[in-house]
Amino acid sequence: MKADGEEKKLLKSIQSGEWTSVKDLKTYKKHLAxxxxxxxxxxxxxxxxxAKRDLxxxxxxxxxxGIPYQTLVSSILHKYLSGKLKETA
Numbered sequence: 001m002k003a004d005g006e007e008k009k010l011l012k013s014i015q016s017g018e019w020t021s022v023k024d025l026k027t028y029k030k031h032l033a034x035x036x037x038x039x040x041x042x043x044x045x046x047x048x049x050x051a052k053r054d055l056x057x058x059x060x061x062x063x064x065x066g067i068p069y070q071t072l073v074s075s076i077l078h079k080y081l082s083g084k085l086k087e088t089a
């Protein structure tokens with residue numbers, strides 16, 4: 001099996017010593033799991049009114065992505081608020 005471009009780049013990076021081991025892997029994994037859990041915490045409910053046409057399009061996009069439409073809406077809002085989703089003119 002041959003490596004693709006990205007895999008070759010990663011292998012070169014590892015071989016050149018750009019990667020270092022984590023001193024306390026168990027604690028580090030716990031820290032990352034806690035951060036992920038807090039990131040995904042959904043502790044508030046929000047009700048909005050939306051045009052039927054827009055809701056239908058949202059549901060269609062969510063179906064294409066294979067996720068519930070509420071999850072898609074939450075993801076879009078999160079990306080916009082964190083600056084990862086920009087308006088285009």
